[in-house]
Amino acid sequence: MHMSDQDILVLFRQNEIKKGVKGVYAFYPPIRKMVVANSGNKLDAEDLFQEVLVVLMDKVKQESFELKSALSTYLYAIARNLWLKELRSRGKVVAVELEEERIEIEDALDLETEKHYSIAEKALKQLGEKCQQLLVLFYYHRMSFDLIAKKLEFRNDKVAKNQKYRCLEKAKSNFSLLNAN
Amino acid sequence: MDANTEKIDRYLMEEMSPQEHAAFEKELANSASLKEEFDAQKALTEQLRRMGIKGEIAQTMNQIRLVKFLSVSAIIVVVALILGLAVYILNAKNSEATHEVFQATEVAIMPEYKIPIERISINTKNDTIIESKGGMMLAIPAGAFDTDKETIELQIQEAFTEMDIIKAGLSTTSNGELLQTAGMFSVRAFDGKQELQWKKKVSMLIPTEEVDPDMMLFNGEILEDGTVNWINPLKIDNDLPLVDIHNLDFYPQNFIPTLKSIGEPTNNKEYTDSIYYSFSGYSFGSDDLLTALEPMLYQYSNNEGDSWELVSQDWVDSTRWNGDDHGWLRMTDSVKTTNPTETAPELDPSRIKAIWNDDFAKTLLATRAFEERLKFIHSTCRPDFLEAYVSHLDWQMWEIDSLCMTMASGAHKEKFREFYRRKDGGVKVSSALAKSLSNRYENKQKAWKEAVSAVWKAHYKELDSLAFAAALRREKFSYKDAIREITVFGDELCRNMKDAYQQIGGEAFCNEPLPDYYTLDLTTPGWKNLDKYVMEATVNRENMSYTDPNTGKTATLTYTPVNLSIESEESYDRVLLYLIPDSLSSFQRIYKKEGAWTEKLNGNLNYQLVAVAYKGTNFFWTKVKKLTPGTYALKLAAGNEKELQDHLSKRGVFRKPLSKNKLDDFAVELNFRRFEIIEGMRLDKVRRQQEWRNTIAYSIFECLVRASVPAPGSTEIEKGS
Numbered sequence: 001m002h003m004s005d006q007d008i009l010v011l012f013r014q015n016e017i018k019k020g021v022k023g024v025y026a027f028y029p030p031i032r033k034m035v036v037a038n039s040g041n042k043l044d045a046e047d048l049f050q051e052v053l054v055v056l057m058d059k060v061k062q063e064s065f066e067l068k069s070a071l072s073t074y075l076y077a078i079a080r081n082l083w084l085k086e087l088r089s090r091g092k093v094v095a096v097e098l099e100e101e102r103i104e105i106e107d108a109l110d111l112e113t114e115k116h117y118s119i120a121e122k123a124l125k126q127l128g129e130k131c132q133q134l135l136v137l138f139y140y141h142r143m144s145f146d147l148i149a150k151k152l153e154f155r156n157d158k159v160a161k162n163q164k165y166r167c168l169e170k171a172k173s174n175f176s177l178l179n180a181n
Numbered sequence: 182m183d184a185n186t187e188k189i190d191r192y193l194m195e196e197m198s199p200q201e202h203a204a205f206e207k208e209l210a211n212s213a214s215l216k217e218e219f220d221a222q223k224a225l226t227e228q229l230r231r232m233g234i235k236g237e238i239a240q241t242m243n244q245i246r247l248v249k250f251l252s253v254s255a256i257i258v259v260v261a262l263i264l265g266l267a268v269y270i271l272n273a274k275n276s277e278a279t280h281e282v283f284q285a286t287e288v289a290i291m292p293e294y295k296i297p298i299e300r301i302s303i304n305t306k307n308d309t310i311i312e313s314k315g316g317m318m319l320a321i322p323a324g325a326f327d328t329d330k331e332t333i334e335l336q337i338q339e340a341f342t343e344m345d346i347i348k349a350g351l352s353t354t355s356n357g358e359l360l361q362t363a364g365m366f367s368v369r370a371f372d373g374k375q376e377l378q379w380k381k382k383v384s385m386l387i388p389t390e391e392v393d394p395d396m397m398l399f400n401g402e403i404l405e406d407g408t409v410n411w412i413n414p415l416k417i418d419n420d421l422p423l424v425d426i427h428n429l430d431f432y433p434q435n436f437i438p439t440l441k442s443i444g445e446p447t448n449n450k451e452y453t454d455s456i457y458y459s460f461s462g463y464s465f466g467s468d469d470l471l472t473a474l475e476p477m478l479y480q481y482s483n484n485e486g487d488s489w490e491l492v493s494q495d496w497v498d499s500t501r502w503n504g505d506d507h508g509w510l511r512m513t514d515s516v517k518t519t520n521p522t523e524t525a526p527e528l529d530p531s532r533i534k535a536i537w538n539d540d541f542a543k544t545l546l547a548t549r550a551f552e553e554r555l556k557f558i559h560s561t562c563r564p565d566f567l568e569a570y571v572s573h574l575d576w577q578m579w580e581i582d583s584l585c586m587t588m589a590s591g592a593h594k595e596k597f598r599e600f601y602r603r604k605d606g607g608v609k610v611s612s613a614l615a616k617s618l619s620n621r622y623e624n625k626q627k628a629w630k631e632a633v634s635a636v637w638k639a640h641y642k643e644l645d646s647l648a649f650a651a652a653l654r655r656e657k658f659s660y661k662d663a664i665r666e667i668t669v670f671g672d673e674l675c676r677n678m679k680d681a682y683q684q685i686g687g688e689a690f691c692n693e694p695l696p697d698y699y700t701l702d703l704t705t706p707g708w709k710n711l712d713k714y715v716m717e718a719t720v721n722r723e724n725m726s727y728t729d730p731n732t733g734k735t736a737t738l739t740y741t742p743v744n745l746s747i748e749s750e751e752s753y754d755r756v757l758l759y760l761i762p763d764s765l766s767s768f769q770r771i772y773k774k775e776g777a778w779t780e781k782l783n784g785n786l787n788y789q790l791v792a793v794a795y796k797g798t799n800f801f802w803t804k805v806k807k808l809t810p811g812t813y814a815l816k817l818a819a820g821n822e823k824e825l826q827d828h829l830s831k832r833g834v835f836r837k838p839l840s841k842n843k844l845d846d847f848a849v850e851l852n853f854r855r856f857e858i859i860e861g862m863r864l865d866k867v868r869r870q871q872e873w874r875n876t877i878a879y880s881i882f883e884c885l886v887r888a889s890v891p892a893p894g895s896t897e898i899e900k901g902s
Contacts, residue, residue, distance in 0.1 A: 017234065021241040028242075029590070046242065050235040057234060116220065120228035132232070139194075139226050140233025168225070169186060175221040 005071035012053075013060045021053065027072045031079040039087065048086070052079045123174035131167035138164055185215060189222045299337040306331055326370050327378040336369045421578060421606050426547040431537045432457060433528070433559040439880035443873065460874075460881050461531035462634030527564050530881065531630035535622045536571060544574045544618065545608040551578070554600060561593055562884035571622050574615035578605035644867060651860045658853045665767050665846055672765040673783065674719045677738055680785050681715050684736035685729040711736065722781040739784035741810035745771070745792075746778065748816045753794040753801065757854060759847075760808070761839065762786040767846045782810055792817060793825065793851070795858050804828065822851045 008023035032045035137143040145157035154160040370377040558566045582601035718725035725738040758771040771780045790805040801817035802825045829839045
């Protein structure tokens with residue numbers, strides 16, 4: 001069925017991620033094309049698209065949010081901005097064409113918060129795969145320790161709970177180390 | 182366990198009682214350390230939420246891809262069925278009759294009260310794929326309708342079950358014989374009340390539960406009594422004629438013409454193959470070649486001339502440099518990041534290598550129909566199109582065309598649609614064989630690509646190391662040469678000093694031997710006026726006349742010009758002239774000034790002259806035993822360096838043989854010049870090869886020049902689907 005831009009926004013506002021992603025998946029190819037044409041690979045493109053949707057989800061939940069262009073254009077513009085940022089952080093000289101036609105998307109986050117997020121991201125990435133999984137299951141999916149223990153093959157819920165605190169403490173100490181630097 | 186962590190956790194998870202909540206917030210406001218911990222934990226929790234969302238998005242994307250893949254096969258099934266169906270391509274412009282059939286069908290046979298109308302509004306500016314309630318898919322290209330309106334309404338009626346068809350009283354006859362039908366439908370477009378004409382073809386896919394291999398494509402024809410007759414059945418399963426696969430042309434379309442244009446023979450397939458396949462894994466935008474041609478070399482950390490580093494351009498750009506004590510550049514921050522090489526927009530020749538052989542001689546790849554498609558696929562640079570054919574050898578050609586249609590967009594989609602419309606059949610192959618061939622393709626392709634890439638990598642590495650060695654040698658030479666020049670200048674200055682002071686009855690202040698390199702410091706107090714004059718005259722090679730205020734005596738230095746010309750100078754690749762002053766430690770080079778070989782000779786010195794030149798690696802030389810001011814026309818003769826060196830070292834050639842130091846310097850000089858000639862020829866060759874390869878590469882990788890970023894808004898986006 002044909003979904004309008006507004007339908008899609010509503011889905012994201014209501015955390016209907018699966019349906020929402022289906023609605024915007026058609027916008028993915030041009031973004032992938034842009035990434036691949038600018039020193040990225042398909043994995044980067046996928047990651048970027050996910051990042052874009054996370055931004056979109058944050059934005060649609062803000063009361064002041066108003067879509068001023070076609071959703072496809074809007075997402076593409078966010079993708080360009082994020083990709084530019086990523087390229088810069090990789091120390092790449094950014095192609096002129098990518099830079100020039102940038103559409104200004106007001107940043108949802110102030111610099112300080114954004115810095116915190118990127119530190120948090122690094123702090124979490126420094127953890128083991130299992131630790132990350134555990135924390136996401138707990139904090140995002142709000143899964144019970146019982147279920148987490150089954151899913152991640154811990155002996156019981158107590159072990160899972162214990163592990164969760166260890167992982168979080170480790171993340172915190174990573175965070176404060178990174179923050180200090 | 183940290184008590185704070187748990188507390189913050191409970192707060193963030195909103196598990197606190199109102200009292201606890203308030204108490205916590207108070208504590209937070211008062212304790213900076215708690216606030217810090219809180220901020221960290223909050224950022225982490227928020228980031229985890231984002232990671233969770235990303236994970237879910239990623240999962241959905243994978244599912245969509247899976248669904249896409251599944252529905253790709255489903256569409257093929259559906260396409261097979263359409264053929265048994267009815268009017269499915271509406272084209273008002275090209276076929277008035279079809280349009281009328283459509284209208285008649287619509288107006289006369291599908292009254293609204295019998296079959297409900299589904300209304301869908303679409304944007305006429307976009308390519309649109311919509312799915313009807315009955316599961317019918319319509320691919321409507323942008324601008325399909327004769328209107329300027331952006332939003333129009335489609336009205337769809339469908340009769341896919343036998344009951345629907347009977348209820349609607351639809352006809353299913355072909356020349357009086359009853360046809361088994363899988364369904365009928367009507368699609369009309371409206372702008373308000375006004376029905377719109379169709380300007381472009383529209384593809385439709387109809388759902389079905391099973392495929393009847395006997396289904397055929399019929400065209401609708403309106404009869405005088407207003408009923409529809411379905412004519413021109415087209416049997417789909419028409420095998421394609423096999424052609425000797427080696428007689429087909431699987432090269433990109435511009436490859437052979439390009440070879441011809443640069444004078445390569447094109448009648449020997451073994452030769453053209455060897456060129457073509459050598460481009461497997463070819464990479465562009467890599468710095469390999471740049472470094473190989475123009476390496477940048479810097480000395481760092483000491484001035485012994487032993488620590489050298491090869492530096493690529495991007496490294497220099499991204500690093501800070503400081504001059505050290507001797508003015509050499511020193512690197513202060515040294516992290517070398519090599520850019521990953523960009524691989525060419527693919528259709529990698531290894532892929533063609535893997536299919537253009539006897540393995541595939543009995544498959545649909547060995548057909549003219551595939552040859553034509555491959556030419557087009559080359560222009561798309563998308564290996565997935567090629568792989569669609571290679572991995573479905575047991576399908577009909579048009580089925581794969583249709584598959585490609587679903588994978589493509591824009592002009593590519595249109596082209597595959599055109600192929601698809603031809604309804605080209607296939608070549609019978611068992612699915613087991615098809616599968617094993619498809620695997621073989623994959624293995625072969627990878628193996629070949631890796632092998633060729635490895636060869637190239639090794640080649641570039643070798644170019645790199647040759648270039649590095651050359652740069653190192655050049656740098657070491659110029660370092661030593663600079664010292665030599667300064668030394669010989671110091672000699673001359675000293676000589677002039679002694680002479681000038683003698684003339685005014687004094688004694689020169691001139692240290693011997695001079696240091697390795699000579700610091701000129703004109704402002705040092707204590708230097709007498711005469712020193713300054715001598716220094717200036719020596720630097721500028723100009724006459725000097727100085728009268729000492731105390732003694733009234735005058736000191737003079739003279740510099741008189743000599744002009745030289747070389748017979749048919751333009752026929753040489755390189756010409757070098759050397760002055761050999763008798764009482765200085767080394768030679769002086771004469772540099773060409775404003776197109777003329779001219780230099781001023783110091784009246785205090787006796788000069789000899791040596792001229793050398795190169796044509797390719799051939800050496801020419803001549804000498805002047807005693808060079809005096811005036812004009813000389815030099816004629817060089819072929820010879821070799823040893824001959825020249827022998828002459829210089831022998832008594833009788835000059836008034837006396839050259840000093841060992843001069844001979845050594847000359848040996849170094851000649852040695853280096855020959856090396857430069859050879860290195861230059863090597864680089865020329867590399868450059869020519871690279872130009873040759875680039876020219877061909879552009880003919881092979883057709884998207885190479887076209888790759889660019891689409892601007893937002895100009896991007897084609899398919900809505901729906």
